[in-house]
Amino acid sequence: MNNFQYSRASEVADALRLLDADPGAKLIAGGTNLIDLMKENVERPSRLIDISRLPLRDIEETADGGLRIGALVPNSDLAYHPLIEQRYPLLASAILAGASAQLRNMASVGGNLMQRTRCAYFYDTTTPCNKRSPGMGCSALDGLNRNHAILGTSTSCIATNPSDMSVALAALGALVHIAGRTGKRTIALTDFHRLPDDKPHLDTNLGSGEIITAIELPPQRFARNYRYLKIRDRLSYAFALVSVAAAVELEGNAISEARLALGGVAHKPWRTPEAEAALRGQAATPDHFGRAADLLLQGATARSHNGFKIELARRAVVRALIQATSTTPQSQARKKIA
Amino acid sequence: MADITIPERIPINLVVNGERRALELTPWTTLLDALRDRLELTGTKKGCDHGQCGACTVLVNGRRVNSCLTLAVMKDGAEITTIEGLAKDGALHPLQQAFIDHDAFQCGYCTPGQICSAAGLLAEGRARDADEIRELMSGNLCRCGAYPNIVAAIEQAMSRS
Numbered sequence: 001m002n003n004f005q006y007s008r009a010s011e012v013a014d015a016l017r018l019l020d021a022d023p024g025a026k027l028i029a030g031g032t033n034l035i036d037l038m039k040e041n042v043e044r045p046s047r048l049i050d051i052s053r054l055p056l057r058d059i060e061e062t063a064d065g066g067l068r069i070g071a072l073v074p075n076s077d078l079a080y081h082p083l084i085e086q087r088y089p090l091l092a093s094a095i096l097a098g099a100s101a102q103l104r105n106m107a108s109v110g111g112n113l114m115q116r117t118r119c120a121y122f123y124d125t126t127t128p129c130n131k132r133s134p135g136m137g138c139s140a141l142d143g144l145n146r147n148h149a150i151l152g153t154s155t156s157c158i159a160t161n162p163s164d165m166s167v168a169l170a171a172l173g174a175l176v177h178i179a180g181r182t183g184k185r186t187i188a189l190t191d192f193h194r195l196p197d198d199k200p201h202l203d204t205n206l207g208s209g210e211i212i213t214a215i216e217l218p219p220q221r222f223a224r225n226y227r228y229l230k231i232r233d234r235l236s237y238a239f240a241l242v243s244v245a246a247a248v249e250l251e252g253n254a255i256s257e258a259r260l261a262l263g264g265v266a267h268k269p270w271r272t273p274e275a276e277a278a279l280r281g282q283a284a285t286p287d288h289f290g291r292a293a294d295l296l297l298q299g300a301t302a303r304s305h306n307g308f309k310i311e312l313a314r315r316a317v318v319r320a321l322i323q324a325t326s327t328t329p330q331s332q333a334r335k336k337i338a
Numbered sequence: 339m340a341d342i343t344i345p346e347r348i349p350i351n352l353v354v355n356g357e358r359r360a361l362e363l364t365p366w367t368t369l370l371d372a373l374r375d376r377l378e379l380t381g382t383k384k385g386c387d388h389g390q391c392g393a394c395t396v397l398v399n400g401r402r403v404n405s406c407l408t409l410a411v412m413k414d415g416a417e418i419t420t421i422e423g424l425a426k427d428g429a430l431h432p433l434q435q436a437f438i439d440h441d442a443f444q445c446g447y448c449t450p451g452q453i454c455s456a457a458g459l460l461a462e463g464r465a466r467d468a469d470e471i472r473e474l475m476s477g478n479l480c481r482c483g484a485y486p487n488i489v490a491a492i493e494q495a496m497s498r499s
Contacts, residue, residue: 006348006365006411028412035368035407036388048365050412080464100477101462102455103389105401106408236476333473 001038005047016181018049019209027051029072029108033115040123065219071110071212090226090247094168096332097230100237110212117159118239130156131200146305151266157200161193161268162239170269171245171261177214193268222247227324231316235335240264242313246320255279260296265313272296284325286318293317350414355423363410370394370405381421381450392478395451396420402458421450432498436491444482452478456492460499
C-alpha cells in the first residue's frame, strides 16, 4: 500500500471541500474494495477522506411511499432492515447473495455502487488494462475471459460490474442522490453506471468532485413475485457468472408489470425496455419468459471462453421468472433447486 | 527528487478486549497489523490479507469484520474484541469449548477467525439451522476442511445460548 494522507470529514461539505483541494484524494467508507485495490497498487490515492462518520445512515420513508436510504448504511443493515425485508425483499435477497457476512457488515450502500470490476487483469499490474491504465490495451479480449461481459462490450474493455445489490436496484427503478460543490442532483441507478466504450477507466457517471448521499426506492415494491437468482462457481461467497433480478405483478395468471435485470454480463446492470414490454399483458408461461430472455440478450456476443454465458443467462432468466411467478421461497441459504 | 511527505502518526484510542489502548499509527496501518504488531495480540491471523479467507475476523463494536481491510485510524474510539478477549474469568467462551468438543479444526490457523465470526453470527441472530450457518459462515475458509465439525460446534453453541 502506498503512503497517503488521512483526513476525517464530519459533514458532507467537508468531504466535498477536501475532494476539491486534492485531485488525488479518494473517499473511503467501508473500504472493503478500496483497501484491497490499494494493497495491489491498483489504486494509489494521495489522500483518503474518511466519510464513515458522515450523518448518512438513516432509512426513511419518502412522501410518495418509497424509501430513502443513506449512503453509509452498511449492506447487512440494509438487507436486514424490517422495511426492506417486508417491502423490497428482492433487494434484501440480492444483498445477501453478495460477499460474506463480514464484508456486508463493513461495506456501505454508496461503496457498493462504487466497487470496481474483479477482472483479473485489472488487478494484475503486470498486464495491460485500459481500465487501470488508459490506452495500454485490454488483456482480457484474447485472454482468460470466462468471467467477462457478453453485452455492451467495447474493443477497449469487456469487464463486468460485480455488484449484486445494483442489479436489484436497477430492476426496482432506484434513484441515486448525489451532492457536489455546485449543488445536488438525482439520477436513475440505470444511468449511474456506464458502458466502457473508449473510456473504460470511468465506471460511473459520478463526477470527480461528487459524493453519493442516498439511494431512493420508488413506491412500487414487487414484494410478492420476485427472484434474485445468482449462478456462480461455488454456492456462496463468489461473484456471479450470471445473475437475474426478476420482479413481476400478476393479475390472475397474466403479467401486468415486469422488471428484469442481469448481473455478471455487462459493465453495468443490464435492463432493456423491450424485454419487459414483451412480458406485460402476457400469460406467465415459460414460452413468454424465453421470448423476454431472448430480447434481453439481443446483441450478446462472446469472446473465446465466455460463450456459455449467453445460454446460461437465457436459462437463468426463464428459471428466475418461473420462480418469481410461482412465489418460490427465496432464502439465499437454501441451495437446492426449487 | 520526488516530493515525498511522510504523514504524521495519528493518535487513536481503541478499547481492545475491555482495555483502553492508546496508539500512534500511520494511516495505512490496518487494524490487523495494529493488533498483531503493535498490541502483540497475535491470536488474530493474517491469511490472505485481502478479505477473502476470514482468518483476520474480529468484532468491532460487536460486529464481525475483516481486520485486514480495516484501517485502524478509522476505528478511533471503537471497541475491539479478538480471540484473546472471548474467555471470561478463566472459563472458555461457549464457542471455544464447542470447537474443542467437536474437533472443529486441524491445523488451527483459521480457528480464531472462525470463532470470532461465529460469535458475530450468534449476536446477529439470523442463523436458525445448519444451512443458514453454512451460508453465513462462508466468509471463513478452512483449508483443512473441518467444515462439518465447525458447523456442528456452532450448532452446539447456538443451542446453548
